[in-house]
Amino acid sequence: ERTGVPEAVLADGKTTAEVADLAATAVETTGRALCTRVDDPTAETVTTALAEEFPDSNVEYDERARTLVAHAPAFDPPALDADVGVVAAGTADAAAAGEAATTLTEMGARVTRVSDVGVAGLHRTIDALADLRAMDVLVVAAGREGALPTVLAGLVDVPIIGLPVASGYGHGGAGEAALAGMLQSCAPVTVVNVDAGYAAGVQAGLVARSVDSARTDGRR
Amino acid sequence: ERTGVPEAVLADGKTTAEVADLAATAVETTGRALCTRVDDPTAETVTTALAEEFPDSNVEYDERARTLVAHAPAFDPPALDADVGVVAAGTADAAAAGEAATTLTEMGARVTRVSDVGVAGLHRTIDALADLRAMDVLVVAAGREGALPTVLAGLVDVPIIGLPVASGYGHGGAGEAALAGMLQSCAPVTVVNVDAGYAAGVQAGLVARSVDSARTDGRR
Amino acid sequence: ERTGVPEAVLADGKTTAEVADLAATAVETTGRALCTRVDDPTAETVTTALAEEFPDSNVEYDERARTLVAHAPAFDPPALDADVGVVAAGTADAAAAGEAATTLTEMGARVTRVSDVGVAGLHRTIDALADLRAMDVLVVAAGREGALPTVLAGLVDVPIIGLPVASGYGHGGAGEAALAGMLQSCAPVTVVNVDAGYAAGVQAGLVARSVDSARTDGRR
Amino acid sequence: ERTGVPEAVLADGKTTAEVADLAATAVETTGRALCTRVDDPTAETVTTALAEEFPDSNVEYDERARTLVAHAPAFDPPALDADVGVVAAGTADAAAAGEAATTLTEMGARVTRVSDVGVAGLHRTIDALADLRAMDVLVVAAGREGALPTVLAGLVDVPIIGLPVASGYGHGGAGEAALAGMLQSCAPVTVVNVDAGYAAGVQAGLVARSVDSARTDGRR
Amino acid sequence: ERTGVPEAVLADGKTTAEVADLAATAVETTGRALCTRVDDPTAETVTTALAEEFPDSNVEYDERARTLVAHAPAFDPPALDADVGVVAAGTADAAAAGEAATTLTEMGARVTRVSDVGVAGLHRTIDALADLRAMDVLVVAAGREGALPTVLAGLVDVPIIGLPVASGYGHGGAGEAALAGMLQSCAPVTVVNVDAGYAAGVQAGLVARSVDSARTDGRR
Amino acid sequence: ERTGVPEAVLADGKTTAEVADLAATAVETTGRALCTRVDDPTAETVTTALAEEFPDSNVEYDERARTLVAHAPAFDPPALDADVGVVAAGTADAAAAGEAATTLTEMGARVTRVSDVGVAGLHRTIDALADLRAMDVLVVAAGREGALPTVLAGLVDVPIIGLPVASGYGHGGAGEAALAGMLQSCAPVTVVNVDAGYAAGVQAGLVARSVDSARTDGRR
Amino acid sequence: ERTGVPEAVLADGKTTAEVADLAATAVETTGRALCTRVDDPTAETVTTALAEEFPDSNVEYDERARTLVAHAPAFDPPALDADVGVVAAGTADAAAAGEAATTLTEMGARVTRVSDVGVAGLHRTIDALADLRAMDVLVVAAGREGALPTVLAGLVDVPIIGLPVASGYGHGGAGEAALAGMLQSCAPVTVVNVDAGYAAGVQAGLVARSVDSARTDGRR
Amino acid sequence: ERTGVPEAVLADGKTTAEVADLAATAVETTGRALCTRVDDPTAETVTTALAEEFPDSNVEYDERARTLVAHAPAFDPPALDADVGVVAAGTADAAAAGEAATTLTEMGARVTRVSDVGVAGLHRTIDALADLRAMDVLVVAAGREGALPTVLAGLVDVPIIGLPVASGYGHGGAGEAALAGMLQSCAPVTVVNVDAGYAAGVQAGLVARSVDSARTDGRR
Ligand SMILES: Nc1ncnc2c1ncn2[C@@H]1O[C@H](COP(=O)(O)O)[C@@H](O)[C@H]1O
Ligand SMILES: Nc1ncnc2c1ncn2[C@@H]1O[C@H](COP(=O)(O)O)[C@@H](O)[C@H]1O
Ligand SMILES: Nc1ncnc2c1ncn2[C@@H]1O[C@H](COP(=O)(O)O)[C@@H](O)[C@H]1O
Ligand SMILES: Nc1ncnc2c1ncn2[C@@H]1O[C@H](COP(=O)(O)O)[C@@H](O)[C@H]1O
Ligand SMILES: [Mg+2]
Ligand SMILES: [Mg+2]
Ligand SMILES: [Mg+2]
Ligand SMILES: [Mg+2]
Ligand SMILES: [Mg+2]
Ligand SMILES: [Mg+2]
Ligand SMILES: [Mg+2]
Ligand SMILES: [Mg+2]
Structure with a gap:
């Protein structure tokens, strides 16, 4: 059975009631809920509903990433001995990068955010190289012509998910x-679909798990 | 400077003379050449040329994968303590999977090939699960509707490059x-472009390097 | 003259008044109306209008499938000796699958609904195989990468409409x-257009009619 | 296990040797081989090879349909009590229609071919209606604007695969x-991919099997 | 100088004030305004504005065709000795067909509307053939698979604009x-762009002018 | 029955034998054959075959237009009292324009060819305006950005088929x-498909027929 | 370091608060802000915010071009000795052309606007030729079929950005x-993306700078 | 009349005889011929033909750029006081860049070629910056993801044609x-079509002319 990947509730295209229900079921059965593409009113209603149903649970909504995470009181979050860098070229890339970061945090990876390193201002990118080279895997978000993952892949030898x-x-x-x-x-580089921060996060998280296993047991 | 990724000569769209020249330069400067998308006549000419120029070098051509690899006598190939599975659904997928496998071998990863596990014959896929779960990362090649990476990602928790x-x-x-x-x-899953076996191999190889570092030093 | 296929009123892109008119005409002339892609307010208005115009008629609205069906008191619904399975991978597939199911019911087929059998949870799919093999024809709804019909077509020998x-x-x-x-x-497999539940239902219904004829007369 | 659908060897994109090998294996293991998209020289070589390896086998090549079928001496072909019409609008449609017809014949259906019934000459279409209405299912091939399945679906109540x-x-x-x-x-109507005569044949054949079962046992 | 084609104001994407201004200028300079893609509130405002500015003008809005036509009191409409048929398959085709019809009327052609002649009900099409053959040119509107112009072009020898x-x-x-x-x-057949009723009307109108010239002078 | 439009044999994608057969049948049954997209070797073979089978027939091949026309000795070609202009922007447009011209000639229209009037040399276009305005309908061929029909439609009031x-x-x-x-x-303007000179010719020819009828009888 | 190109804040897809912040930062650090794709309510809020934060600054909003420009009191605008023509075919092209013109003005070029010179009314285009030939570079905006840059490039020898x-x-x-x-x-011609008035303006502005340098120093 | 831009004969899709004819006419009328997309056998034939017809003419064929240029003895080539940089990322970009360079040379610009500056090896790009900043305009050729013009546009203030x-x-x-x-x-940046080296060259050449005029007369 697959256990390492948190199932996510994709709020887009669901009614608020459906999201609240699915989130409650997730907390009930797995101790945790991860909802993606949640807008502000949905977040408010779902937070209230979860707070009522699970009195001591912890619910957090990230407006920028549009993610909502709920942990039951007894939930024991994973912790991986592995570093993932989440790089964003500009403001427009913050939402997708945030979704990846939340997913990675839920999988237990140590996440380092790097922002404002677009190709139109290469020196900031070059300043960040030492930090990026210390990571076990990178998620690199970029819009418009999307050149940033290409530029970075020419400069560092870390796996890159565009x-x-x-x-x-x-x-x-x-x-x-x-x-x-x-x-x-x-x-x-490898790639996920447009705005698929959750997919990028899941796969970077699985790389982090492989690395963590290697570090911990020497074996997978 | 980036050192871990072998530069590849893409033979497609180049004259045989150009491929031979570029391969010779690569052997000269890095001790190794990796050529992809090489057809049989090109392979023959390039092999002869390299054998003449580098008398004790080792040149190998894989007809199926259409890859040609040359090692100078002094070349010391890398060896990573990490396992990569290269999965192919059917005969038509052998070339792309082979290109990924050659690239991975050149990067020093231990490669396990798994074939004939298409979604139209699920039991063979299920038989292979234990083997696949022992890998650090998987490359999964599939044509037509390309469902195999999806099916596998639902069954194993290993990073998957489609x-x-x-x-x-x-x-x-x-x-x-x-x-x-x-x-x-x-x-x-993450994805590379159509038939981009080299790209899949490079990225899976970089994951293998991250894992190898973790196993060897505990740190990257 | 074609008599077996219920004409459907596609509510999308029509005014509520137009839908009500067309539905009333259908009840008037054929004893029945089948409206598809009906939203809640339209359903309410049309239901009221039909109830007024045809006092003893029976009107049913399926919110999930977004279908509205009206039968005049004298309407004698067809009944076919044939089984159709309507399979849906996930929640997002319920509307299209529901439209197919309503259409099939109106054509007189016995409909078996099977839900939550997505490729990301194969064991549920495998549990459903015996049921699916007992059907005369299957409609299989799937979004995202749409792999479910492919997986099922490798496991059962029943005609499949994706x-x-x-x-x-x-x-x-x-x-x-x-x-x-x-x-x-x-x-x-054969295929209908995106979200074309009505088309899938009509064609599966025509297969059910062929089977029913074979069962009943031995001949068509 | 699936038994009803003959596996086909798609010759396009394979070497002649590969096709001959796969065909021989198929005859060996299932008593029959069905190869599609076979050109003339391939057909000649494969026929010779099969004749040598299986002395009393029967090999037939249909130049128009580009299909090659081989039966081992002991092969017992299926026979279904069901009628399938294969309709083609014009000369250009003959190859795809032929591939569907061969596939259907191999599945044991009774096949009726109807040709030259394009929408630009409607009277021929109308003349054919009585024949078409006697079928259990229709495969309708059409190129250019592909209007023929639409026109027929408005005139007959038989399932139609475009x-x-x-x-x-x-x-x-x-x-x-x-x-x-x-x-x-x-x-x-339902649809298969462009030129996918094999897919249309398989699905029409499965409908024929459902009808045959109904005729024979009353039950599936 | 081109004089025969009425310039049209495309209301879509313009503010109501801009449409009113452009319409007023057109009436002022040419004695007439033809506005297309006008919604109800825009029509109301523009009608009021024109009525005020040109007290005895005649303004007509066709809600279905979404066209608004204004004639100054002194405007002398053209009249051509030529017949144009405007054929529509179904309700959804009424708007585009209506735009073509209004344009043709403004160009002075005699317009015959034929409706509900879709390919799914061929007998109505066949009933209309005699009328259609009496026309000098046809505009044939059709949505979905758009087969109606093809079917008609096989049955009549009149120029057809799809x-x-x-x-x-x-x-x-x-x-x-x-x-x-x-x-x-x-x-x-010849074709105009999707929903381009104005373009179809202009070109059919120019054919009507060629025919009218031939009828009137014997020469163009 | 439709009689005005010459059926054409599209040689592209047919064997030489098939073209020869279809051409012979056409001459046999209608007194004439019109073949399009005929290359030089096909033309030679078909010409020889027709000459043998119909000793006194007249066969003409236009290498540029790639059309082959055969008239039986008794064939009485139509003659319409109507003028069609066939305009081509450059050398690359000659083949498509030629196919339209041949088709029009076969329908009996008087054809005027106008060449080298591309938008990059507007003065030649302007010089041709008087000639173009004397036509009853225009076919305007253009490649690359295809601006010529637009420019002409702004300058003349004749129907234009792009x-x-x-x-x-x-x-x-x-x-x-x-x-x-x-x-x-x-x-x-109205449009036909890319390189569809035959379609443009047929429709321009039908306009010419409408005009001819108007000139001859006053009525259609 | 790049200094000649004003960074622009693309308001589309940002909240009003974000636009106001980014504009304020730009004024703070560079003495100027250039915002594009600004709608009326955003313009009002941003104008008020800037007026408060920078009391003597000058803020101008162009409703048509949807651009907002703010200059700090001390800002010293560049002035280039170079002429740029900004040509628009019709009303619909005014917004994109306006965005290019504002950008050019901010870069210090002398801007000449030319409007209503569409290909459907060639004489107005021809009247404008003398003016256009006096420019150092042209930006030519056109929608629909976009033929205007082609027509102009055939008539003038000035660089043209479509x-x-x-x-x-x-x-x-x-x-x-x-x-x-x-x-x-x-x-x-050269081209920028659809509606990319800013990109056209920046590149035309850089040509103007090259020309200005040549005029001023004789050298760049 | 436009005089500054050399008309080019696009050899692709023309017979060798047509290219030779058009080239001869160009030499005859303008003293020069510029042919693009010329393959080796065509070049040989055309060179021989021109040498015969114009005994003292100078004909040069560039195999890489696939351009052929012929100058009549009396031809007086233009010379502009302006510098254009033609940048190519890799070997695959050499043909397109070469076509641009030949065109620019024929227009009289001083051309500086810069090669092997791809984004995967940024340091070479950075080394070239001083040279590139000295140019009046740049043509930057790049395949694959085409990121080089973006990277350069962030580093230099010279007009860039991608x-x-x-x-x-x-x-x-x-x-x-x-x-x-x-x-x-x-x-x-501005852009031309894929592989459109001639278009890039013409427009860069027109910028060079604007600059040259400014340098020479101070005025255009
Ligand atoms: N933001 C996201 N982007 C892509 N896939 C997602 C996202 N969030 C959730 N998913 C996937 O979509 C599935 C949920 O689909 P559903 O059943 O429609 O809620 C989850 O199991 C995830 O695999
Ligand atoms: N003509 C055809 N069109 C589409 N699919 C085909 C065709 N012929 C064979 N196939 C399918 O392709 C598979 C053979 O693939 P392969 O292993 O490449 O020979 C068979 O199992 C069939 O399902
Ligand atoms: N419904 C329509 N569809 C297509 N083109 C139209 C339509 N109405 C007007 N036009 C054309 O668009 C031009 C008006 O464009 P504009 O200047 O934006 O109003 C007119 O000159 C017509 O040629
Ligand atoms: N390599 C090229 N790429 C794009 N356009 C070209 C090229 N070479 C020539 N042309 C253009 O194509 C026209 C020649 O077209 P043609 O009359 O077919 O020879 C010339 O006037 C040029 O404007
Ligand atoms: Mg790297
Ligand atoms: Mg997994
Ligand atoms: Mg099956
Ligand atoms: Mg039917
Ligand atoms: Mg006709
Ligand atoms: Mg006109
Ligand atoms: Mg020019
Ligand atoms: Mg720059």
Whole structure:
């Protein structure tokens, strides 16, 4: 049985009542709920509902990442001996990067956030290299032309998961140029779908687990 | 400086003379050449040329994977304490999976090949689960609808890099359906471009390096 | 003349008055109305209008399937000696599957609903196999990467109509990845358009009619 | 275990040796081989190879359908009490329709071919209606704008599987207009991928099996 | 100088004030205004504004066609000795067909409307053939798979302008399947863009002018 | 019955034998054959075959237009009192324009060819205006960005059928930019598919017939 | 360090508070803020906020161009000895052209606006030629089929930056036809993305700087 | 009349005889011919033909750029006081960059070639910055993800024309990812079509002319 990956409730396209129900069931059965793409009113209602049903639980909503996490009192969060860097080129990339970061935190990885390192201001990127090289795996979010993962993959030898972001307009907008560019990257990276911060987080978290196992037992 | 990733010569779209030149330069400067998408006549010419220029070098051509690897006599290949599984659904997936496997071998990872585990014959997939769970990271090649990475990601907790293969015809052919399906996978995976065995190999190899470092030093 | 297929009023893109009119005409001329893609306020208005115009008629609205069915008092519903399974992978697939199920019920088929059998939890799928093999034809709804029809077609020998669902986001979203994947399925299935529950229902219903004729007369 | 559907060897993209090998294995293990998309020289070589290896086998190549079928001497072909119509609009549709017909014949269905019934000459279509209404299921191949399945679905109450054909040029060429038109058909049909005669045949064959079971046992 | 084609104000994407201004200028300079894609509130405001500015003008708004036409008191409308048929398959096609009809009326053509002649009910189409054959040119609006112009072009020898309509959903929705189908039509037709009733009307009107000239002077 | 439109044999994708057969049947049954997209060797073989079978027939092959026309000795070609202009922007447009011209000639229209009037050399276009205004209908072929029909539609009041040509490379190549541009033309035109000279010819010919009827009988 | 290009705040997709913050920071650090795609309510709030924080600053909002520019009291605007023409075909092109013009003004170029010179009314275009030929570089905005840059590039020898505009509907709508047409233009031009007035302005401004340097120093 | 831009003969899609004819006419009328996309055998034939017809002419073929240039003895080539940099990321970009360079040379610009400055090896790019900043305008060719123009536009204030190159495979291959990325570039650039070296050269040459005029007369 798969146990390492937290199931997520994708709030987008569900009614508030459905999200609240699914979150409550998750807390009930696994001690935890992770909801993604939650807007403010939904967050408020779900938080209230969970607080009522699970009096001592801890519920946290991240407005930027649009994630809501609930832990039952008895929930024992995992902790991995592994470092994941979550890099974002600009403000527009914060939501997707945040979703990845929340997912990684829930999987127990140590997360380092690095922001404002876009290709149009390369010196900030270069300043961050030492930090990035110390990570076990990187998630790199970028919109528009999505060149940041390519540039970084030419500079560091850490695994890189490119996370294309739905910014930009016109031809190649809505993240399609960034996705295509990362798939064509002359310095190879892996990729998840546009704005799929949860998917990037899950896979980076699984790499962190492989590393943690190696560090802890020497064996997987 | 980046040292861990072997630069590859993409033979497709180059003349045989250009491939031979670039391979010779690579052997000269790094002790090794890795050429991809090499057809049989090109392989023959390049092998002869390298054998002449580097008398005691070792040159190997894999017809299925279409890769050619040359090692100078003094070349000391890396060896990582990490296991990578390379899974292929069917015959049509062998070339892309082979390119990933060669790249991984060159990066020093221990590679386990698993074949004929397509979703249309699930029992073979289920038989392979124990082996797959022992790996540190998986590359999973699949063409047509590309469902295999999704099915595996629901069954094992190992990081998975989906490698879509350009098989199929009609709408969504040439690997586009497989790519889109992996990006939409309800069990999250990361993805590389269609037939991009080298990119999948490089990234799986970098995960293997992170794991190897963790096993060896406890630290990266 | 074609008599077996109930004409449907597609409420989407029509005014409430137009839907009510068309439904009343259908009841008037054929004894029955089948409306699809009906939202809650439209359903309320149309129900009231039909109740007034046809005092003893029976009107039923299915909020999940978004279908509204009205039978005149004298309407004699068909009944086929044939079984159709309607399978849905997850919550997001319920609306499309429901539209297919309502259509099938109106055509007189015996409908068996099977839910929550997504590829990310294969054991539930395997548990359902015996039930599915007893059907004369299957409608299988799936969103995101749409792998469920492929997996089932590898396990059962019953005709399968794949029904792609408009879930997912980013590249291949809005059902396009699921549609392409079903068209490329390595285990062959037939397909209808994204969210086209009515079309899937009509065709599965026509198969049920062929089977019913065979059972009843031995001949068509 | 699935037994009803003959596995097919897709010759396109395989070497002649690979096709011969796979066909021999199929004859060896199942008493039969069905190869699709076989060109003339491949057919000749494979026929010779099979004749040598299985002296009393029967090998038939259909140049138009590009299918090659081999039966071991002991092979006992299935026979279903069910009728399938395979309709083709014009000459360009003959190959895809032929692939469906061969597949159906191998599954044991009684096949009726109807040709030259394009929408640009409606009277021929109307002349064929009585024949078509006597079938248990129809496969309807059409290229260019692909309107024939739509027109037929408005005239007969038999299940229809649309088979788009890769004819036409310019915008919507290569079968894409026909595929999109069948998916949008105002009279609902199911669809397979462009030129996917094998898939249409398999699914029509499974309907024929459901009907045959109903005729034979009354039950499936 | 071009004089025969009435310039149209495309209201979509303009503010109500801009539409009112442009319409007033048109009445002022040419004696007439033709506005397309006008919604109800815009129509009301523009009508009031024109009535005030041009006291004896005649303003007519067609809610279905979403066209608004204003004639100054002195405006002398053209009258052509030529017949144009405007055919619509269903309710969803009424708006586009209406825009074409209004444009044609303004160009002075005699317009015959034919409705409810969809391919799913061929007998109504066949009943209309005599009327259609008496026309000098036809505009044929159709959504979904857009097969009606193809079917008619196989039955009559009158020039046909196909007008694809943005109905349908899923793959090929928003009129793309209809457009592609008309471009691929096995019985040739000409085409305008999706919902481009004005363009269809202008070109059919120019054919009517060529015919009218021929009738009137014998020469153009 | 439709009699006015010559059926054409599309040689592309047919064997030489098939083209020869279909052409012979056409001459046999209608006194005439029109073959399109005929390459030089096919033309030679078909010409020889027709000459043998129909000793006194007249066969003409137009290498540029890639059309082959055969008339039986007794064939009485139609003659319409109507003028059609066939305009081509450049050398690359000659084949498509030629196919339209041949089709029109076969329908009996008087055809005027106008060449080298591309938008990059507007003065030649302006010089041709008087000639173009004397036509009853225009076919305007253009590749690359396809602006010529737009420019002409702003200058003359004659019906215009845009014929996009598959020239250009990169994004929007193969005629797609020209097609999209003509569909979006700010001065309305009708359009046929890329390189569809036959379709443009047929429809322009039907306009010519409407005009001819008007000139001859006053009535259609 | 890059100093010549004003960084712009893209208001679209940001909250009003974020735009106000970013604008204030820009004024603080560079003496100037340039915001694009600003709607009326955002403009009002941002203007008030800036006025409060920078009492003597000058803030200007252009409703048509949707740009907001703020200058700190001490800001010393650049002035280039170079002329840029900004040409717009119609009303729908005014916003994109306005964004380019504002950007150019901020870079210090002398800007000449030319409007209403669409290809459907060529004489106005021809009247403007003398003015256009006096410019050092042109930005030419056009929607629908986007033919204006092509027509101008055939008439003047000044560098031309095509700016496709998101007008039009149906196939090739949202500026895609205009973009593709400009990329295929038979008279070569350069292009920016759909509605990318800022990008066109920046690059035209850099040409103006090159010209200004040449005029001023003789050298760059 | 436009005089500054050399008309080019695009050899692709023309017969060798046509290219030779058009080239001869160009030499005859303008003293010069510029042919693009010329392959080796065509070059040989055309060179011989021109040498015969114009005994003292100078003909040069660039195998890499695939351009052929012929100057009549009396031809007086232009010379501009302006510098253009032509930058190429890798070997695959050499053909497109070469076509731009030849075009620029023919327009009289001083051309500086910079090669091997791809984003995967940033230090080489940074080494080249001083040279690039001394140019009046840059043409930057890049395939795969096409990130180089973006990176350079963040580092230099010179006008940049991005030239996407048709390298890469899979999704976004054939230059589409590079084109989309340049259009979305977070540091603005202008763009030409995929492999359109001639277009990039013409526009960069026109900028060079504007600069040259400014340097020479102070005025245009
Ligand atoms: N933000 C997200 N992006 C992509 N997939 C997600 C996201 N959040 C949740 N999921 C996946 O979607 C599934 C939930 O789907 P549902 O049953 O519709 O709630 C989860 O099991 C996750 O695998
Ligand atoms: N003509 C065909 N079109 C689509 N799928 C086919 C065709 N022929 C065979 N197949 C499928 O492709 C599989 C064979 O794939 P392969 O292992 O590559 O030979 C078979 O199991 C069939 O399901
Ligand atoms: N419904 C319509 N569809 C397509 N084009 C139209 C329509 N109405 C008006 N037009 C064209 O668009 C132009 C008006 O554009 P505008 O200047 O934006 O009002 C007119 O000159 C017509 O050629
Ligand atoms: N390599 C090229 N890429 C794009 N356009 C070109 C190229 N070479 C020539 N052209 C353009 O194409 C036109 C030649 O077209 P043609 O009449 O077909 O030879 C020239 O006037 C140029 O504007
Ligand atoms: Mg790296
Ligand atoms: Mg897993
Ligand atoms: Mg099955
Ligand atoms: Mg039917
Ligand atoms: Mg006709
Ligand atoms: Mg006109
Ligand atoms: Mg010019
Ligand atoms: Mg710059």
